[in-house]
Amino acid sequence: SAVISQKPSRDICQRGTSLTIQCQVDSQVTMMFWYRQQPGQSLTLIATANQGSEATYESGFVIDKFPISRPNLTFSTLTVSNMSPEDSSIYLCSVEASYGGQGTQYFGPGTRLLVL
Amino acid sequence: AQTVTQSQPEMSVQEAETVTLSCTYDTSESNYYLFWYKQPPSRQMILVIRQEAYKQQNATENRFSVNFQKAAKSFSLKISDSQLGDTAMYFCAHTNFGNEKLTFGTGTRLTIIP
Numbered sequence: 001s002a003v004i005s006q007k008p009s010r011d012i013c014q015r016g017t018s019l020t021i022q023c024q025v026d027s028q029v030t031m032m033f034w035y036r037q038q039p040g041q042s043l044t045l046i047a048t049a050n051q052g053s054e055a056t057y058e059s060g061f062v063i064d065k066f067p068i069s070r071p072n073l074t075f076s077t078l079t080v081s082n083m084s085p086e087d088s089s090i091y092l093c094s095v096e097a098s099y100g101g102q103g104t105q106y107f108g109p110g111t112r113l114l115v116l
Numbered sequence: 117a118q119t120v121t122q123s124q125p126e127m128s129v130q131e132a133e134t135v136t137l138s139c140t141y142d143t144s145e146s147n148y149y150l151f152w153y154k155q156p157p158s159r160q161m162i163l164v165i166r167q168e169a170y171k172q173q174n175a176t177e178n179r180f181s182v183n184f185q186k187a188a189k190s191f192s193l194k195i196s197d198s199q200l201g202d203t204a205m206y207f208c209a210h211t212n213f214g215n216e217k218l219t220f221g222t223g224t225r226l227t228i229i230p
Contacts, residue, residue: 042220103149103211107161
């Protein structure tokens with residue numbers, strides 16, 4: 001299966017600052033996704049990132065707060081902007097990989113973010 | 117809108133026993149996919165098993181199997197011969213054919229007791 005890495009694995013940030021999370025895949029994939037998992041909660045989709053087009057954001061998430069880049073088929077970044085303590089979460093990227101069957105997503109190890 | 121419901125927030129079972137985790141979902145589509153993911157304390161989301169709605173046969177992966185009841189919109193996960201390494205949060209998830217977006221349930225925290 002695809003090997004997905006994320007950087008950083010964890011970070012502690014001050015409110016008002018921004019953090020960029022990187023997601024790298026060892027093979028080319030069409031669909032990449034970014035999720036947020038708040039403490040003790042399930043996963044919520046932030047946006048879908050396709051190469052060569054603007055990311056598609058879910059209700060409640062906006063580009064100014066969570067800008068996403070997708071420069072090629074193996075890499076994406078998510079920026080959490082103007083952070084507040086409410087942004088403290090685990091952020092996960094995932095990819096859809098056909099070898100797992102249509103619709104199957106595989107996840108990176110996550111980035112644990114704490115905002116003070 | 118799709119919804120996925122896991123009614124068991126926590127479960128525990130003795131090592132080597134069998135445990136069943138429940139999941140129900142709601143969709144108006146007839147063609148879709150269902151998944152169980154495992155999230156151990158390391159927080160890595162790991163795919164456990166996948167089921168295609170148009171296949172009547174229940175999916176199995178080694179000690180993991182599902183009971184897929186399409187009419188009832190039920191998708192339970194059975195773990196046989198449970199092991200300490202099975203301790204994790206388990207999430208049920210759904211996506212419609214051609215949609216690509218996964219909708220997750222709230223999760224069940226499973227603890228395997230030595």
